[in-house]
Amino acid sequence: MQEVLHARRSRFTRPVFLAAAAGLISELAIQWCFRMGRPLPLLVTLLPLLPMAFFIASLARTVQKMDEMQKRICLESAFIAFLLTLTLTFVFAGLDRAGVYRATWDDVGTSMLFFWACAYIFSSWRYR
Numbered sequence: 001m002q003e004v005l006h007a008r009r010s011r012f013t014r015p016v017f018l019a020a021a022a023g024l025i026s027e028l029a030i031q032w033c034f035r036m037g038r039p040l041p042l043l044v045t046l047l048p049l050l051p052m053a054f055f056i057a058s059l060a061r062t063v064q065k066m067d068e069m070q071k072r073i074c075l076e077s078a079f080i081a082f083l084l085t086l087t088l089t090f091v092f093a094g095l096d097r098a099g100v101y102r103a104t105w106d107d108v109g110t111s112m113l114f115f116w117a118c119a120y121i122f123s124s125w126r127y128r
Contacts, residue, residue, distance in 0.1 A: 015058040022051035073123045080119035085112040 026048040033040055063074055088111055092103035 014062070016055065016062050019051045019055035019058050023048055023055055026051060069127060073120070073127055077116060077120035077123045080123070081112060081116035084115040084119070088115075 030040065030045055030048060063071065066074065085108065089108060092101070092108065095101040096103065
């Protein structure tokens with residue numbers, strides 16, 4: 001039991017998780033300031049890009065260190081997320097052409113991350 005708790009705790013202290021959390025928190029803070037009508041300097045609005053860039057680099061390093069099964073799960077979840085995002089993009093394009101709804105990049109990006117998280121959970125469960 002102690003080993004399971006230690007493994008779970010270590011996941012939350014890995015650079016990938018910490019960079020993702022820092023990026024999310026800083027992005028939410030910037031969006032909150034915009035919604036509240038508070039003007040921010042340009043450099044402050046670009047601040048979330050730093051942890052996001054660190055997240056991408058950490059994720060690449062993490063994938064390189066994975067064993068074959070973990071790489072397969074990661075690749076399969078990325079592929080599922082890609083297909084779902086591509087489908088959603090086609091739907092958004094059709095809705096835009098019909099004049100019903102015009103999606104923003106945030107709609108696609110947020111959906112893509114959600115699809116990847118769900119696909120990763122599904123793929124991990126499938127190969128357990």
